[in-house]
Amino acid sequence: MSVRKHHQPERNGYTFTEMVIVLLCWSILLSCFIPLQYRTYQKLEADLTLQQLKEDLLLTQHLSMNDHVYYTLNFDQESGGYVLYDTKERKPIFTRNLPEQWAMRLTTLQPTVRFNQKGIIQKAGTMYLYAPNKTYKIVFPFGSSRLRIEEI
Numbered sequence: 001m002s003v004r005k006h007h008q009p010e011r012n013g014y015t016f017t018e019m020v021i022v023l024l025c026w027s028i029l030l031s032c033f034i035p036l037q038y039r040t041y042q043k044l045e046a047d048l049t050l051q052q053l054k055e056d057l058l059l060t061q062h063l064s065m066n067d068h069v070y071y072t073l074n075f076d077q078e079s080g081g082y083v084l085y086d087t088k089e090r091k092p093i094f095t096r097n098l099p100e101q102w103a104m105r106l107t108t109l110q111p112t113v114r115f116n117q118k119g120i121i122q123k124a125g126t127m128y129l130y131a132p133n134k135t136y137k138i139v140f141p142f143g144s145s146r147l148r149i150e151e152i
Contacts, residue, residue: 045099046131050149053082053138056096057113057146060084064115073113075127077104103130109140128152 070088081097109125129136135152
């Protein structure tokens with residue numbers, strides 16, 4: 001006599017409904033995370049750009065005090081960047097560009113920033129940097145302080 005066994009189908013995977021629920025949960029989590037990551041990137045980009053500008057201005061001031069007074073920081077509104085230039089040797093030291101989608105506007109600041117031998121800016125002024133979501137007012141005051149950045 002032979003014994004017949006009824007075979008039930010083996011269940012090796014997930015059902016379609018379970019897969020849809022898991023994919024939906026992942027989609028919701030990712031849709032919350034990606035905008036947060038982009039905002040963090042924009043803040044980091046702004047912080048690094050402003051810090052670099054401060055350091056470049058400090059370098060210009062330092063070179064003017066210790067080497068000679070013929071170093072200038074030249075801002076270009078059209079290209080959205082600036083150049084540290086040695087007018088005595090007639091050569092650029094470096095060029096920096098603002099990140100894409102950034103713009104600058106010089107209001108009372110002259111395009112060329114110079115320091116005297118004591119490290120005091122020759123012509124004070126104000127400029128604005130426009131980031132995609134924020135505007136920064138940058139003030140170059142009289143005296144030996146370098147600059148002040150205000151978020152508007």
